Amino acid sequence: MSTARAAKGPMDTTAAVPSWVGAALERVLGRIAVTRTEVGDRFPLFADPGTGQWTTTGRGSWTGGFWAGLLWLRARYTGTGTDREDAIRFTDRLTHWAGADTATRGLIFWYGTALADTPEAATLRARAARACWDAYDPGLGLVPWGSAFGGPRLLARVDGVPGMVPLLASVDPQAARSHLRRHLELCVDESRFCWSWRYETPAGWMPCDDPPPGWSRGRAWLRLAVADAAHRLGTDDLAEAMSHLPQEQAVSPADAAHPEGPLDTSAAAITAAALLKLGHREQALALLQELVRTHVTADGRLLNGCYDLASGTATQHELIWGDFFLAYALAALTGLVDPHEA
Template sequence: MSIDWQEPIARMLGRMEDTARQVGHAYPHWANPESGRWTTTSNGDWTGGYWLGMLWLASRGHGGERFRTLAEQGCARLEPRVSADTAFKAATFYYGAALGSLLAGSERARMLGLAAARDLKQRYNPKLGLVPLGTNAEEGSDVGATASSVDSLVVSLLLFWAARTANDREMREVAANHMDKVVGVHQREDGSFIQSSSLDPATGETLRRYTHKGYSANSVWARAQAWGVVCSTISYFSGGGEARWLQAAMKGADWWIAHVPGDCVSYWDFDDPKAPSVERDTAATAFMASAFLKLSSIAPCESKRQQYRCAGERTALALVERYLTPVDKNDKRPPGMLVEGCFNKREDSRAEDYVSNAELIFGSYYLFEALHLLSGRLLPAEI
């Protein structure tokens, strides 16, 4: 497939310039799909690191010094989040700080990422075998103190990076234990992932598995599936090449390929009975575009490598052609927005997350990463 992937990268870079002008010292959360106006957070929440991740990626290109400066400044403002009691800060510090160390050699980013990782390490609960969500987690007050979720796998991404960086064996062990427990609880035999779980505080045994943000308690919420595949894939790269994590990633990726609509863009929940007349989720789909491309470099046989490469290219192309706003004087939307991301359509969600058709900063990040992989600007094992 011969495609000029540089053009959509340029489109997204233009949108990043616009975003930087809009948000100032705040962090973009989601944007109105027509006006491009951002809803922001002041402290980064769990999404702010993805904005910094885009800046770190962009800083390696021609004229990237401005993006690096913005990333350094935004990273420094994350310091108050280091001790927050939430597993989800791992996403903020992996993409917002660890990537600054990995891609730009930033010492400030390295130190902040390590500080957040050490805080998460000491929150590890050996009875549960994982790092709990925490009292400040997005839904922590709703699901309980011994709850877990597939999206908490980002904890292992930050801890694996920190373990390598600091040569900390205990950190790696915590990361591996967390990875094994969360995948073991949340991945079904068929390869699909269920979002949430409740654990016995004394034994760590699973009391209940359910989907917290999807269509129903047993449905496959698209972003849960994507979290499972992305985090299993990156953990294989960064955690020492454990075959069980590659197997989990491939089972999840194969499930996605077998169930995603023919146009490669997922519904918000695979089990919503109103499909195809339901919301799509371009953000979850962008997660998978990146994961497929990474898997295409590590799958154990050539046929699977080709399958994942094709899936990654087709998925990224579908997003670029149909959902990345164009440079067109007749289109009033700002160019370079990845629209139709479904953040959360449940009425019991946080008010700041209740939007089902928007530009989501984490969706934009993963498409930007996928385009960098496709263009050769980024190697699969780098992040």
């Protein structure tokens, strides 16, 4: 592969980039081509660590945008028409999620379209952003989790914040600020983390025990959302709230309550991308170097991601969102993308 063009941004300083970064990016983007052939018209979800075989979904679920985003990254890297056509095709297939009642539309449409360069993708992103704004509940101060995946609709979950902040900000910056701040108020204080809350009348917000307080991806998702808010909303007073989140120096267990249990490299990849957005380049580099040296295979698979520890689902696997954030962070370091582009 060869880099066709590089995004011009504040980190476009390739002379200062360690050689392993470009080599790792080539391996990870090479894996995308293999995955594309294997999954056909389906969306990859997670892959077996031994065989590399993907479990797929026909409609994309909440992870479909990460596959589209990876295809746009590869298209930008190679500059080939075939790669671009694949990215366009899978982005178009996200359309049906625009009207779905789910806060994961932030994950689906922001990361699935932010790197796209077509008017159709921009229109789709705008349509999804407007639909999210229509779902915003001013009384609750947020976009509820929604009913698309079953269960109670009036939930506040931390994984409904990343992506949602920049989507809402494109329509109503105040709604975006409110959505983030309400989740910060609920999820983080000096004594505990709680990543999911259910709203009940007349009691108000009630804590849920799933995901558990030690869920590493909860911290990662929230840090990513704050990084996007700091850039797009000019929000400069979030440092205190973020100070309660531990600084990630290494790949963490999927659940801090089980320190000897599986790791979650996808949480580390999300964190690395957030650190780059926040300007903490050296911390991001150290975390990415650990991922690449220890958890990325010669054929570009990021292993030891944990989809769901409680149910035992894909606890040491390659996860499509882990691949996306690893590739995105590496691409930002090389200058292929701007850290704030997606």
